[in-house]
Amino acid sequence: MNNRDQDNDTGGRRITAAPGGAGQAPLDDAAKLIIEQLQKDGRQPYSTIGRAVGLSEAAVRQRVQRLLDAGVMQIVAVTDPLQLGFPRQAMIGLRTDGDLEAVADRLAELDEVNYVVITAGSFDLLTEVVCRNDDHLLEILQRLRAVEGVLSTEVFVYLKLRKQTYTWGTA
Structure with a gap:
């Protein structure tokens, strides 16, 4: 984990369902709420997400890491191909x-x-x-x-x- 992750900053990255998630246990409501928050703004601090979903910052951090490790989601930057020279x-x-x-x-x-x-x-x-x-x-x-x-x-x-x-x- 780098310092940026420890600062709870996802750097403007998009949260999406990761490939290969089929066959895993269903997500609980808290995990779904965390994902929804990250989909709205992937740069939110874990403390802000925690307030929105009723969990502590530490609990959110742990759950996000488990979701990433399990391949349930990934955090990525969404780019505009046109702006990057790919029209x-x-x-x-x-x-x-x-x-x-x-x-x-x-x-x-x-x-x-x-x-x-x-x-x-x-x-x-x-x-x-x-x-x-x-x-x-x-x-x-x-x-x-x-x-x-x-x-x-x-x-x-x-x-x-x-x-x-x-x-x-x-x-």
Whole structure:
């Protein structure tokens, strides 16, 4: 744990449900309330969260650490890809052959891929990518298509973001 964590400052980071949380014991009400508070403002001090949920600062700190250690949530910075020089975003649907999880794992290793999900329906996998421009998107597509087991891709270029939230999962 670094000094920043000890100061109860999450540094403007977003709290999301972490991948791989399935199969764990259900969260109690206090854990859900803590997550809700962090989803509203990931920079809140544990003392402020404690007052909101009826727990001590120490209890909140311990519970947050357990939630992080268990992979129930993660604390991350939410960035605006456009502000970072990545004005092109796209969702890519992939049809695959062979070991679906192995293909998903290989796609997840690519730096530009920020989301990989195994699906039911028209596509076996969906990935989201952020790109500098259309040439960069084409380069990424070529790398995705070169992954063993990828049969075909369909690209859905984002034109305008209308809604994006991170407050699910505690109701």
